[in-house]
Amino acid sequence: MATDVVYLGDERLAGESADFILDPEEVARGVRAVESYLESLKPGDGRRSAEDALQTLALLFTDGVCDAREFPWQQVKAYHGAAALNILKLEGTPARLESLRFNRDPSRKYRQVPTVYAAKHVQKLRNSLRRVVRECHKLGFLSDEEFGEAVQFPKADGKVSTRGRILSASEFRALTSACTVDTTPQGSRDSLIMSLGYQGGLLVNEILALAVTDMKYDNRRGQVTVYVKGTKDSRGRTVPLQNGALIALEDWLEARGSSPGALLCPVRKNGKVEIRRLTATAVRQHCAKRAEEAGVAPFSPNDLRRSAVSARTKGRAKRVAAAQEAGDELRASALFAAEGEAPPRVGSGAVHFPYQTRKQELL
Secondary structure: OOOEOOOOOHHHOOOOOOOOOOHHHHHHHHHHHHHHHHHHOOOHHHHHHHHHHHHHHHHHOOOOOOOOOOHHHHHHHHHHHHHHHHHHOOOOOHHHHHHHHHHHHOOOOOOOOOOOOHHHHHHHHHHHHHHHHHHHHHHOOOOOOHHHHHOOOOOOOOOOOOOOOOOOHHHHHHHHHHHHHOOOHHHHHHHHHHHHHHHOOOOOHHHHOOOOHHEEEEEOOEEEEEOOOOOOOOOOEEEOOOOOHHHHHHHHHHOOOOOOOOOOEEEEOOOOOOOOOHHHHHHHHHHHHHHHHHOOOOOOOOHHHHHHHHHHHHOHHHOOOOOOHHHHOOOOOOOOOOOOOOOOOOOOOOOOOOOOHHHHOOO
């Protein structure tokens, strides 16, 4: 029987909305917020320390495209902050950020930095972020609801409805970033679940029904694919795995092994994988856990599929036209690129936060 082939890899994500829009009006608001925040501090070391913290965060959020006075702080969401804090705790991040500073200003004296930021320094950066976002709220750039979403990490509990929500591309990248920071088998497994739902458009029952034998290598296309079994009312379909999903699959199979049976399995506290199917309840719990870690509002597993369908129905042509109207999109990769590579300068356009798809890329 013929199967439908669905392509939902990074090509689709490329047309999604960016994390930060750098039009002049938005940037001007960010400048006002920074100046207002710094003016509220006494001149001296405290003000210089706060400005340095904002500089660090702006470089991190935009991969070196913006400094503290070129960044639209009112556009920061909780999941941006959560992902940034995860990156700040990684070994090697201080050196990469110092390289970005030097690339922007070659006359600046290169400083020796620690291998990893101390917990106290990360907390200082977090506090500075909250303060400047609070200043955006005081200036009227954020509503009460937007301010709460920007500085409070939402917690999924039984009182919060998680149905019927569309996740943005930024939220998806934040979720997979939270998964990759987790170096245990659960991290790669949960990243694969997110990718199969959001990029592959699989429902939770389809994800749970997958077996190792449903993973195939397509010689003709040179791709790894997953075969999703159909029901009596629909035929099966083949979904190619690309980039992040493929990396998560490789990492998960390394931990799981090649034993026949369910693809996605529970993991014991000692890290041992049990070869049996996950339950829908367990997947909901894992999604809630990753949402809290990433600072993303609660969602249900099937919202991943709902988001994939929503993105498809918008039409690629409409997304491309909107991107062209907004201006050229800046896609910097300086934070984890080779040292000495100069980042693009800020201008009218859009920037993606440098979420990582694999922990090794951060080292």
